[in-house]
Amino acid sequence: MLEQGKIDSRQAILLIISLVLPTAILTVPAITVKHAAQDAWISIIVATMAGLLIARLVTDLSLRFPGKTLFEYAEEILGRVPGKVVGFLYIWWFLHANALIMDEYASFLCSAHMPDTPVIVFFILGIAVAACAVRNGLEVLSRFNQLFLPLFLGLLLVVFILATKDMKVTRLLPVFDKGAIAILKGAATPASWLGEIVIFTMIIPFLNKPKEAYRVAALATLFTSFYLLVSILVAIMIFGPNVTGHWIFPTYNAVRVVSIANFLERMESIAVAVWMFGGFAKVGVFYYAAVLGSAQWLGLKDYRPLVAPVGVILVALAALCENIVELLDFLATAWPPYALSVFEVGMPLVLLIVALARGKGGEGT
Amino acid sequence: MIFLLIVSFIGIILLEVPGLVKKKMWRELVAFSVYLAIGMALSIPQVLGIKVPNPSKAIEALFKPLAELMK
Numbered sequence: 001m002l003e004q005g006k007i008d009s010r011q012a013i014l015l016i017i018s019l020v021l022p023t024a025i026l027t028v029p030a031i032t033v034k035h036a037a038q039d040a041w042i043s044i045i046v047a048t049m050a051g052l053l054i055a056r057l058v059t060d061l062s063l064r065f066p067g068k069t070l071f072e073y074a075e076e077i078l079g080r081v082p083g084k085v086v087g088f089l090y091i092w093w094f095l096h097a098n099a100l101i102m103d104e105y106a107s108f109l110c111s112a113h114m115p116d117t118p119v120i121v122f123f124i125l126g127i128a129v130a131a132c133a134v135r136n137g138l139e140v141l142s143r144f145n146q147l148f149l150p151l152f153l154g155l156l157l158v159v160f161i162l163a164t165k166d167m168k169v170t171r172l173l174p175v176f177d178k179g180a181i182a183i184l185k186g187a188a189t190p191a192s193w194l195g196e197i198v199i200f201t202m203i204i205p206f207l208n209k210p211k212e213a214y215r216v217a218a219l220a221t222l223f224t225s226f227y228l229l230v231s232i233l234v235a236i237m238i239f240g241p242n243v244t245g246h247w248i249f250p251t252y253n254a255v256r257v258v259s260i261a262n263f264l265e266r267m268e269s270i271a272v273a274v275w276m277f278g279g280f281a282k283v284g285v286f287y288y289a290a291v292l293g294s295a296q297w298l299g300l301k302d303y304r305p306l307v308a309p310v311g312v313i314l315v316a317l318a319a320l321c322e323n324i325v326e327l328l329d330f331l332a333t334a335w336p337p338y339a340l341s342v343f344e345v346g347m348p349l350v351l352l353i354v355a356l357a358r359g360k361g362g363e364g365t
Numbered sequence: 366m367i368f369l370l371i372v373s374f375i376g377i378i379l380l381e382v383p384g385l386v387k388k389k390m391w392r393e394l395v396a397f398s399v400y401l402a403i404g405m406a407l408s409i410p411q412v413l414g415i416k417v418p419n420p421s422k423a424i425e426a427l428f429k430p431l432a433e434l435m436k
Contacts (some may be wrong), residue, residue, distance in 0.1 A: 096420060096421075096424075100421075185434075185435060188435060294396070294400070295396075298392070298396050299392070300390075300392060300393050300396055301390060301392075301393065302390065302393060305381050305384075305385055305390070305393045305394070305396070305397045306393075306396060306397060306400055308377040308380065308381060308401075309377070309397055309400030309401040309403075309404050310400060310404075311404075312374075312377070312400075312401065312404030312405070312407075312408060313400065313403055313404040313407060315408065316404055316407035316408035316411065317407065317420070319408070319411055320407075320411070320417060320419045320420075320421075321419070321421070322419075330421050330424075330425060332435065333425075333432040333433075333435045333436060334421070334424055334425040334428045334429075334432045336435060337428045337431035337432060337434075337435070338424050338427075338428050341431070
């Protein structure tokens, strides 16, 4: 066993929230609002349904193979060579997704806060901190997350409540103006974010009560969707759909306008603190999945020697991204089909069907 | 820049390799070397100003028919 740590259900819920939410409230609102305008909140509800189905699929698959991760049972289901191919593709996806997450963060910090700091500084610092956490194992990562995430989620909610002063519900009208196609297009991006729950397959084996996995996955998805929904509603009700769709970070701008009695203002520092932390946690989980996956894929006895080289690869991949416009364009158009059809639905579904057909794995609970 | 990069690579090697050799974990050592070589291959050209192909571009091209639907 490469990882001796065990985490409880509550830590797992918080870990999955960290896995999806931080970049979701950062980049998703702009993309969804661009497609669906004031109906973006309906898109999020559609995406939540899809997210719950993906969560169910992933949990069904994992529970058939207790104590094993995706990389181990892919080989058991498909045979040695095809299983290795699937494993390789997942390692690639974890690394690539992680590089994109780093890009989102670094470009957010660069464009909104520290324009004079070279972007590579954020990559190196972020990866260095995440590498320490990953080296110490899943337990350390999830305890850290359990300590800070509730605090930050609470703070974010308070900021949103303070922003109600500037909201107008009429900005959500007319409902269903853009039609069903636009709403579905708007739902693709948040669905591909919620589908990142695929990484739960790397965490389920280390739950101390695997039977609660369904509840964990569903609660985490609902919680994430709730925050995503609130952040989109806040942005639309403050600025209206046209302005929101043209901003890169609408939620950030929404937080900025909060001003109570000329005294309680500049709340964006709280939002930035939340995102700094969240970005670190999200990068950490993807990093952990890539490193543990690689170690299992190569049949190593210990995953820790791989932490530093994988960090180098991540920084180098992240540095390849040229600018934020290119990045957002990729995330809005190529990312949903790439992530959703192959890694989040396609491969888990194929694995589950083949496992059922060949009668591999236990009954599942 | 290139100097700093090479110093950090040497730092990573000094941090990991002696422990691996001492514990005779050869398989891990090979995996470590291959991963670090990939990392070097991606990072050294960037520092020297040589253009490295961006994998996101390849994925964009691969998923173009589906991506068109998202426009």
